[in-house]
Structures are given as C-alpha cells and as structure tokens.
Amino acid sequence: MTLIPRSLPLTNDPQVVQALAARWHRTRTLLLLSAGVLPIAIGVVCIVLAGMTSAGQRIMPWWSAIPAAAAAACAWALLSWLRRNGLSDPRSWLPATTLMTGAQLVLGVLPGSGIALRLSPGAAIAVKALCAAGVLGAGSASALARMAHRSLLATPVLELGSTAFPLVLTGGGTRVVIGTDRVDWTTRGGSRVDTGVSFARVHRVTAQANAILLHTASGSWTVPVPDPATASALLRRRIEWWEERRNAAAEREERRYLDLVGLLAAVSGEATRGGVGVTVDSNGVTTGITLSPAVRDLDPEVLAAQLMACAHKARSDARRQVQDLVLDHASAKASH
Known part of the structure; x- marks a missing residue:
C-alpha cells in the first residue's frame, strides 16, 4: 500500500488532479522525506547506537534497547497518522513532524548516545557523529515539512478550491481560512475579532476594492483581504465544490433509502x-x-x-x- 498517493488526494475531479499534478509531485516528495525517510533514518541511528553498546560485552543490556524502541515507535506513529488523516490538513505537517522527530531526539538519540558513550567509550567519535546525524535529521525533517506545506498551498490557485485542503489567506491584519464547509476569518484592527459563517448560509460572494462581501440571509459580512478577486474566486469555487458533495451525498442517501424500502418490501x-x-x-x-x-x-x-x-x-x-x-x-x- 502506498503511504502517500501519487495522485492528488481529497478530490475526484480529473481536471483538478491534472492541473495540480506538478505541485503535488513536489509536495509528495518533500512530505515523504520529512515524515517518512528522515524519521526512519533517525530510528536506524538509534538502533545502531543500541548495537554499539554491545561492543566488548557478552550480553547487551536490555535497557539499552529502550531508546531505539522509543524512536521506532515515534516514526511508526508519525507514518500512521499521516496515512490515516494527516493528508487532509497540511497545516499540521510541520507541528506533527517537529513533535515526533523531537520526541525521537529526546527519547532515542540523546539517551542512546549517552548509553553508548558510557558502555563503549572507545567509540566516542562514532557516537558523537551518529548523535549529530540524528539532530541534523530532525531539523531537516521540520524544514522539509514546512516546505511541503508551502509548496502545496503558499500560492493559492483556483483549482485548490475543488479540494478538501484548508486554504489560508493572510494580509492586511486579516487571516481568512476557507475550510470544507465554512469560512472563518480573524481581523486585528485595534482589537482581535474572530468570525465565521457556514457555506449553507452564504447566498452570494462579491469582490470590492479591498474586501469581499459575503451575502447571507441575516445580512452581509465584509472581510478585508489583500486580493479580493482571488479570494472571492477561491471561495466561490469551494462553495460550488461543497454543494456538489452535499448533493452527491443526498443522492447516495436517497438511493440507499430506496434500496432499503425495496428490501423491506x-x-x-x-x-x-x-x-x-x-x-x-x-x-x-x-x-x-x-x-x-x-x-x-x-x-x-x-x-x-x-x-x-x-x-x-x-x-x-x-x-x-x-x-x-x-x-x-x-x-x-x-x-x-
């Protein structure tokens, strides 16, 4: 089973998949390195350190394998999280990778290096080199996770509106988050204001000079954005995508209900x-x-x-x- 799909996930539109293919290829490569290759490499470093503790001894102390087991568990947890639900939220790639690789350092590399230095003082240079490699791997994993997020979403394009990736637009003291079923924004004009509205309430989206207008049944919301044309186009595209998914879900539910009625009859x-x-x-x-x-x-x-x-x-x-x-x-x- 492929850890990260080769084609763009969270969308079934072939035109969107093709338009974002190059962008997803770069993101996938960076994500595989940050959340897969480097954490596994750090785990291998811890295993090598554990093996070095047995040099010159008849029996390797069982407790010397604890750091390696902890590092391997962290790598496995990161890969499992990424496969199950991590792809749906690119904003979590950096904190999750930093947390797990940091845990590998604290629970695996540093204790493993200390144990190896104590039990195998003659291999001090090799132990220090492995420790440095672990630290460098953890730092590189975090940097690559940040690059993966930016490669996918830093420059919003219209096709991203037809995916389930959260889109974040910032500028002018405003932060707008376009989710899968609502849009939320935070403004800092003297005081912080957090507001949001679900797509079900939005009737129309229009662009003004420095803001977008969200027309709802209870009134209109003015959201300041640096690029109103791009923001309104993305939001309208995401609302259309949401409506298509909602209608498709309703049709599936209706078919299942009719099938159930037929079976009951x-x-x-x-x-x-x-x-x-x-x-x-x-x-x-x-x-x-x-x-x-x-x-x-x-x-x-x-x-x-x-x-x-x-x-x-x-x-x-x-x-x-x-x-x-x-x-x-x-x-x-x-x-x-």
Whole structure:
C-alpha cells in the first residue's frame, strides 16, 4: 500500500488532479522525506547506537534497547497518522513532524548516545557523529515539512478550491481560512475579532476594492483581504465544490433509502407447525396460510392455536429480518 498517493488526494475531479499534478509531485516528495525517510533514518541511528553498546560485552543490556524502541515507535506513529488523516490538513505537517522527530531526539538519540558513550567509550567519535546525524535529521525533517506545506498551498490557485485542503489567506491584519464547509476569518484592527459563517448560509460572494462581501440571509459580512478577486474566486469555487458533495451525498442517501424500502418490501416471515404454514410481510400482516391434509382431523381449537403460534413465529422471523436490514443500512451509512 502506498503511504502517500501519487495522485492528488481529497478530490475526484480529473481536471483538478491534472492541473495540480506538478505541485503535488513536489509536495509528495518533500512530505515523504520529512515524515517518512528522515524519521526512519533517525530510528536506524538509534538502533545502531543500541548495537554499539554491545561492543566488548557478552550480553547487551536490555535497557539499552529502550531508546531505539522509543524512536521506532515515534516514526511508526508519525507514518500512521499521516496515512490515516494527516493528508487532509497540511497545516499540521510541520507541528506533527517537529513533535515526533523531537520526541525521537529526546527519547532515542540523546539517551542512546549517552548509553553508548558510557558502555563503549572507545567509540566516542562514532557516537558523537551518529548523535549529530540524528539532530541534523530532525531539523531537516521540520524544514522539509514546512516546505511541503508551502509548496502545496503558499500560492493559492483556483483549482485548490475543488479540494478538501484548508486554504489560508493572510494580509492586511486579516487571516481568512476557507475550510470544507465554512469560512472563518480573524481581523486585528485595534482589537482581535474572530468570525465565521457556514457555506449553507452564504447566498452570494462579491469582490470590492479591498474586501469581499459575503451575502447571507441575516445580512452581509465584509472581510478585508489583500486580493479580493482571488479570494472571492477561491471561495466561490469551494462553495460550488461543497454543494456538489452535499448533493452527491443526498443522492447516495436517497438511493440507499430506496434500496432499503425495496428490501423491506421483499421481507417475508415464514413458520410451519403440525401441517400449518403461515407467511407474513414486513409489517406482520398475514399474506398466506397453508394447511396440509393432516389437519383435517384436528380439533378446531387446536388448529386455531397452531395458526396463532405459527403467525407469532412468522412475525418474529419478519422482525428479525427487518432489524438486520436496518442495522446493515445504518452501519453502511456510518461508514460513509
């Protein structure tokens, strides 16, 4: 499984993928180096340091492997986070990489170097070189993570509006964050003001001389931005993308509901007992009764009791089928 997809994630538009292909290729390379190659290299440094502690000793102390295990765990945690949900928020690449590589230094490289120097004083130069390599790797990982974020989002282009990446526009004391379902902004004109509005409330976006206007049902919001034309175009593109996703989700939900209705209509509970058979629909209404020749000699009261027992069992069977279908529908909805 590829750690980072080769094509642009978080979008299904082939035109957007093609337009941002070169930008994503650079970002992917930097991200692989910062969150993959360098943290793994730091873990290897810690493993080598742990191996050096066994030089000249019959048995390597078990506690000398703790720094290497901690560094490897940090590298694994960073890669797992990046694969699961880290790609959706480029702003977190730098802090996450800095945190994990810093933890590798504190928990792995520095203790491992100290242990190696204590148990293998003759290899002091090699230990110091490995320690320096670990520190350099951690610093380089943070720098590359910052470069990956800037390579992808530092220069906003219109196609980024059709992705799920948060877009940040700054300038003139204003910071605007265009998310996946809302836009938030912070202004610092004497005092700090944090405001936001969801896309569902925005009716129209227009550009003015030094700001964009967000027209909503409750009034208009003026958001100062350094480049109103670019900001309004990006915001309109992101709102269109959000509406397309919302409509697609509604269509999928409608199809799933119609499928569920069809499956429920086909539910049929059945039960047989002593030559008596009863079938019911999903509502528990009896749809059929079958009687074998063996019931001709039965007492009417006994026959009625068997019919009632079969009807009760058939309704229980129908309820079980309905519950299974509804639970399957709910689980499928939650997975999406």
